[in-house]
Amino acid sequence: MNTLFTNAGKDLKSLLESLQPADLQLEVDSATYFKGQQYYDWGLVGNAAYNFDKSELSAHVAGSRDYTVRIALQQDEVQASCNCPVEGVCKHMVATLLYASQEAGAIEIGESRSKGSALYKQLLELPREELVERLLAYAPDEFLLEIHNRHASDAEAQVTYTKAEAGIRKLFTNTELLYSPQDFTEALHKQVSRLAGLEQQLQEELGPLIFYIIRKVEEAFDKGYLYDDEEEMSFELPDAFISLVEHYIRVLPYADKTRFLKKLDDALSDTAYEVFESLAGLSQESFEEGELPAVKDMLLKDYRDLSVPLTEEYYVLVRPLLSDAEKEQILLYLKDMDSGWVLELAYLYKEQGAAGKAIDMIRSGLHQNPAIFSDEQVYLLYLELLGKAGGELAPAFEEAITEYPSSSMLEKISSLRPGQTADYERLLEQHNPQALLVYLEKAGRLEEGLQLLQRNDRIWDHYRWVFFKKHIQDFPEEGVAYFSQVIEGNLPHTGNPHYYKIVEALKQIQLVDPPQATALAPISAPTTSAAPT
CATH class of the missing domain: 1.25.40 (Serine Threonine Protein Phosphatase 5, Tetratricopeptide repeat)
Structure with a gap:
């Protein structure tokens, strides 16, 4: 996803409707904007719809082929993605944004499908026979096959598995197909889809098959397959495979589940290909609520023996069940792995009224492990804690603005020492004059911004x-x-x-x-x- 705007507010629809073309031109380069404007003027944007809570907009944009654009509001940021080959903001995103701002009335808003919604209640009132008739008429074939498979006998499941496994193995021997990543993805999706709904009957068989597919995909990449140089297109794990792995893990007994997740984590850590990233984090959705206490006990007992990614996943999963002391125990282990854990531990100390522990922890980490602790958000919190504790600020200010010369860092310093930022403004200009320009604009000091542009040719x-x-x-x-x-x-x-x-x-x-x-x-x-x- 590409971040388009920050401080967007709460309602994506209202934001996009208020967006002016001039605002958009400030965010993208001229060539991309004009191409996107052409696509909008030609009427190439269609099937635009918001989801029910108006936090995401999707649209199709026609071109040499159809592309799907998604624009979403995530944590007060507007982010966008497109499945075209262009990295960064593309003309299809621009065309969609223009459509959203200029033709708001033409965009549909999806109805909530969540339990308890109006649509949910209306469906409950329909006669069962009518629901069945409509499912048979409109449901995708894959969905109907999954329903059929759930009721298959063990013997029927074995027959289906034998055919699907043979088909999957055959795919990996077809060198012509392996040179066409898109066709291979579709072929693998078709074979794996045959197994949907059979996870309960095939607990012994599916585990080895999953690892076989992962291993063979990795071998194919190693040999130069599954990538199209002309189209700059690479193989992607089909949704059917990801869904199969997720559903398979869920039906396993607890002990088998944790063993499989450990084996999957080991397999993913041994591969160098991003294509498998979609399998990471499946533990988040794998456990029933009644299994979480056991996951908590296992985490507290074995966290040093697990991989860091798996420890992180289990910690997030059972965090609501942990006491502050147990959180501190895990976070002290994780804090040297990622700045996010540093921040969580520091906030934990802050909430406990132990700001001094947070300050000492960050100060020590900045000198012993700067690769992790030297994060802008860590510095911002560090300065805030020092300011409230009455600590010595000048050395910390200088270190922070040198390590992270940004407008937000200078804003933090200004909030702690109003009217005493001249020295740090000079430091910021030395290290990042663009950030100083942004800071001056936000502060309404436009004349000084103009003077900065005139004297500094590094902007x-x-x-x-x-x-x-x-x-x-x-x-x-x-x-x-x-x-x-x-x-x-x-x-x-x-x-x-x-x-x-x-x-x-x-x-x-x-x-x-x-x-x-x-x-x-x-x-x-x-x-x-x-x-x-």
């Missing part, structure tokens, strides 16, 4: 572009001079990215100096009638 051009675009009305003379330089710098070059930059610069000059824009206007510009690619 990246993206930040200059955004500053003058946002504040051209405040600094028309300087803005016109900047955008004229942009035009001059792009004129000698060909290609749409340069044309887009020129067009956008002209638009900005037009806002404050139309005659100058007219004088610069007779230049090549991109066309908007090309077919989508």
Whole structure:
């Protein structure tokens, strides 16, 4: 997922409807924005819908093929993903955002399917015969097969397993298929889908088959299969396989379940391929509520003998059952593995009224294990704790702004020592002048921001572009001079990215100096009638 906006508020729908094209242009490069605008203008965005609580928007965008865009609100951030090959923000995301802001009334809102929802209650009132008829008419074949398999006899299950296993083994001998990752994913999905619903009957058989598939996929990658260089496309574990593993773990008795998860964790730790990441963390969904006390006891007894990822998973799973002392025991072990655990332990101490322990723990870690403890959030909490404890702040301020020269770090220092940030502003300019510009803008100190741009040539051009675009009305003379330089710098070059930059610069000059824009206007510009690619 790519983060698009922060401090977004609570309602994705309201946020996207209030989004202006000018706001979006500030977040993406000109070429991507104009391509996305073309896709929106051509009407290539369709099937747009919010989920029932309006926390996620999905849409299909047509092109050389159909792509799926998802935009979600997660922890006060708007994040987006697209299944196109482009890394980062793509034109399909831009087209979807424009559609969401300009055609809000055309977007459907899904109804909640959760237990207790209106739809749930309405379905309960339908006659059973009608529900069965509709399931037979509209349910996917894979769902109906899974229902059938759940009621299969052991003998029928064995017949199905024998055929599916033979089919799976045959796939890994088909070198032509192995060179087509998308086709191989679909073929493996089809074979594994035959086993859905048979997890209870095939407890002895499915475990070895799961590890066989993992091993053979890894071997195929090692030999150069399952990747298409021309399409830059790689094999992905089919959903049917992930679902099979998840459901298989759930039906196992507790002891077999923990043994299987340990073996799966060992297998995943031995592979170097990201394709298996979707199997990590399955322990979170594997245990019944009645099994959690046993997981807690096992964790407290064996956490040093488990892998770190498995210890982390089990800790998150049983955290509500742990006392503060038990949490501290596990967190003291995990704190040297990830800064997130450092923060959790520090907050635990803070809640216990033991801020001094948190300060000592962080201070010691910053010197002994800086790779983990030197995290921006750790520093921010450290400064906050020091400020409340009345500790010596100046050395900590200097260390923090040097290690993490960011606008948020300077904001924290300013909140602790209002009006006494001049030295740290100079340090921030030395280490990260872009961050100082952001800080000055947030503080409304625009004149100082302009002076910073004029004296510091190390500020990246993206930040200059955004500053003058946002504040051209405040600094028309300087803005016109900047955008004229942009035009001059792009004129000698060909290609749409340069044309887009020129067009956008002209638009900005037009806002404050139309005659100058007219004088610069007779230049090549991109066309908007090309077919989508």
